[in-house]
Amino acid sequence: MEKLMELMDQELSRAFEKAGYDPSFGKVTVSNRPDLCEFQCNGAMAGAKAYKKAPFMIAEEVVAMLGDNAVFSKAEVVKPGFINLNVKGDYLAGHLNKMAEDKKFGVNETKEPKTIIIDYGGPNVAKPLHVGHLRSAIIGESIKRIGRYVGHKVIGDVHLGDWGLQMGLIITELKHRQPELVYFDDSFEGEYPKEAPFTISELEEIYPSASVRSKEDEEYRNEALEATHLLQMGKRGYKALWQHILNVSVADLKKNYENLNVSFDLWKSEADAQPYIPDMVEYMKEKGYAYEDSGALVVDVKEESDTKEIPPCMILKSDGASLYTTTDLATIVERMKLFDPDEILYVVDKRQELHFIQVFRCARKTGLVKEDTKLSFLGFGTMNGKDGKPFKTREGGVMRLENLIADINEEMYKKIVDNRSVRDKDAGETAKIVALSAIKYGDLSNQATKDYIFDVDRFTSFEGNTGPYILYTIVRIKSILNRYVQEGGSLEKGRLLSPVNDSEKSLMLLLSRFGATVENAFEEKAPHKICAYIYEVSNAFNSFYHETKILSEEDQGQKESFIQLLELTKNVLETSIDMLGFSAPERM
Numbered sequence: 022m023e024k025l026m027e028l029m030d031q032e033l034s035r036a037f038e039k040a041g042y043d044p045s046f047g048k049v050t051v052s053n054r055p056d057l058c059e060f061q062c063n064g065a066m067a068g069a070k071a072y073k074k075a076p077f078m079i080a081e082e083v084v085a086m087l088g089d090n091a092v093f094s095k096a097e098v099v100k101p102g103f104i105n106l107n108v109k110g111d112y113l114a115g116h117l118n119k120m121a122e123d124k125k126f127g128v129n130e131t132k133e134p135k136t137i138i139i140d141y142g143g144p145n146v147a148k149p150l151h152v153g154h155l156r157s158a159i160i161g162e163s164i165k166r167i168g169r170y171v172g173h174k175v176i177g178d179v180h181l182g183d184w185g186l187q188m189g190l191i192i193t194e195l196k197h198r199q200p201e202l203v204y205f206d207d208s209f210e211g212e213y214p215k216e217a218p219f220t221i222s223e224l225e226e227i228y229p230s231a232s233v234r235s236k237e238d239e240e241y242r243n244e245a246l247e248a249t250h251l252l253q254m255g256k257r258g259y260k261a262l263w264q265h266i267l268n269v270s271v272a273d274l275k276k277n278y279e280n281l282n283v284s285f286d287l288w289k290s291e292a293d294a295q296p297y298i299p300d301m302v303e304y305m306k307e308k309g310y311a312y313e314d315s316g317a318l319v320v321d322v323k324e325e326s327d328t329k330e331i332p333p334c335m336i337l338k339s340d341g342a343s344l345y346t347t348t349d350l351a352t353i354v355e356r357m358k359l360f361d362p363d364e365i366l367y368v369v370d371k372r373q374e375l376h377f378i379q380v381f382r383c384a385r386k387t388g389l390v391k392e393d394t395k396l397s398f399l400g401f402g403t404m405n406g407k408d409g410k411p412f413k414t415r416e417g418g419v420m421r422l423e424n425l426i427a428d429i430n431e432e433m434y435k436k437i438v439d440n441r442s443v444r445d446k447d448a449g450e451t452a453k454i455v456a457l458s459a460i461k462y463g464d465l466s467n468q469a470t471k472d473y474i475f476d477v478d479r480f481t482s483f484e485g486n487t488g489p490y491i492l493y494t495i496v497r498i499k500s501i502l503n504r505y506v507q508e509g510g511s512l513e514k515g516r517l518l519s520p521v522n523d524s525e526k527s528l529m530l531l532l533s534r535f536g537a538t539v540e541n542a543f544e545e546k547a548p549h550k551i552c553a554y555i556y557e558v559s560n561a562f563n564s565f566y567h568e569t570k571i572l573s574e575e576d577q578g579q580k581e582s583f584i585q586l587l588e589l590t591k592n593v594l595e596t597s598i599d600m601l602g603f604s605a606p607e608r609m
Contacts, residue, residue, distance in 0.1 A: 022123050025116050025533040026330065029092060033062050034088040038074060042068050042079065049106065050424035051534075052094075057532060058095065058105035060314045065102040076102025088474035110519030113529050114582075117517050123591045126596060127536035130172030135363035138356055139165050140279075141287060142179030143369065147191055147228045150277050150422040152412050152475075153370075156401045159464045159602065161368040162283045164399075164549040165268050167601045171543050176360065176444070179274075181290035183267055184348065187228060189249030191266060192259055193220035193241065194231035195219070198246075213258070217265035219274045224266065251343075253295070263292075280426055282457060282602050294351035298343055301354055301389070310387045311336055327477040331375070334383040350378045363394040366546070371400025371470060399546055402472035404464070412475050429456040432481050433489070443608050449604045456481070458488030458603045465601055466552035483609075486556050491598065494559040495605040498591045501571060505584055508572070512588055515581025524568045529592065535593050541569050541599070548601060 026049055033047030042441035046064030053061075072079065080098040087096045092418035095107035120127040120225040141161020144154055161177065168175040195218070202218055205210050220225065228328050235242040252259040271288060278284065302318065311318050316339030320523075323331045333345055356362060367377060383389075390396065406412045414420045434452035437443055443451045463480035467473040483489045502512065520526035534554070542550040571587070574580040595605060 022127050024536050032092045036083045039086040040082040058107055060106040062104040069437055079102050114517045116520050117529055126593055128539045134172050136174045136488045137168055137364045138176045138362045139366045140178050140180045142204050145182035145264050147224050149225050151419045151463045152425055157323040157368050158281055158283045159461050160401055160469050162602045163465055164546055167543045170600055177285045178287040178289050179285040180510055184291035186249050188252055188263055189245040190231035190235055191228055192248040193245040194227050204262045213261040217269050221269050224269055277423055291348045294348050294355050296349040301351055305387055320383045320606055332464050334379040339457055346380055353384050366397040367422050368399045372398050401469045403477050413504040429459055454606045455489050455492055458492050459602050461487030461601055466550045491555055492605045494562055495594050496609045497589050515585050524565040528565045530556050531561050550596050555594055
């Protein structure tokens, strides 16, 4: 479906061409002075240089060519040569009727669907999710959903950390606490137990204990390093314990991600990349990419254009152990082999930028990816408390994600009960839905690359640029539509008519921008653009609602038109929040 802006561009381009000028000057933009006009064309200003002619004269000739056209109700020239435009109400209504019938409301699916892998999890097993994991999950999930909506095949991968020293520390601590476990008996040849010898709560206590002890006890740390090495060499009992750790952790992680309405297609981990490492290392040596430096194996990745020092990418440490770079490179090898993606996007803390510069350059230089495979890094800023420092608990520790969600659920529950807008038995479930909107919209409404302040009071407010305000608008629309049906009306009847007032036209114009907004948000990997858009739509709808008698309108055709406008507004808002990763309740 062609967009309103594209149709206006075509109209202006024809007028420029008829007037004897290059049609490429006929670009229309949204007016930056809505008090004067809805759209504007500045092509005459650019044309003045090319044709050595006053822009005002060019603009007058172009406007004369527009004549009595079907699109514009106003086309006037303003000095020094701007063309101010207003669109005809009936033309706008006709465009929105087509948009309402379109299965994606004016979003055009890409003609060239790509396979895109998004790496947006990155939690370590045996550790609880904390607020530091929030942004990756929320931003990655939204980009995945937007990408799918515009027609790409998007694969989300959690990419668990499960293969480093933390595994050795847990195994060592377990051995000290329960040396009688069969996993530590080298003579045992039978089947290992199906049940893990620990719960998730015990596991989450074991790891920090082991970590603290390893910093104070060198012998203990060496034991953990040896356990890590034995695990990676395939020691049978340790691999069985590792599998228990993974199973118990993943079950808990899935529950926590589910509470965030975040899901992954792949639950791959660092361990999955291990089989690819030996051949990859051998290939890099054979081809002369990798060389030894102080015992370590490295690949040079600096480029002449670098303005700052980019160190070599280390592939193996001097003791032969692999690193994060090794695992990330081997994961790229695995992804290319299994999925042959057109793009791999990493949604990661921006402080890891240097690491990914090294990994991407190394992958490109050594030919681990095809020339046209895109490797992208979306580095997000930190989520800070009101003091401007990384978000902490009252005691100063790192807050568990489930505790943050519980706190916001409780805050929303209080507000909903105080408001008495939902029956007590429904209040808890409604509070969870609204709380999720507060968390996700509070994060996504900020540009991903920037730090932001996590302000519980502001994010849970029903007023202003917040998730609850967007949901409140959707619920208000649903309520009017439900009343219309209860009074005998049909949502299937009627078509949008020309707007009756300025607030209705403003809403209609905003709705016409839905397709362009979604496509641009995906192109720029910018969910905040969808947030900004639906905030504008919500404000425009609420202005229209307060100025217009909808259900008491006596003209049946006009009432049906209003209802169709409400239905389209609801569909645009609900589709948008689904792309952001949350939903609206029936009542609030």
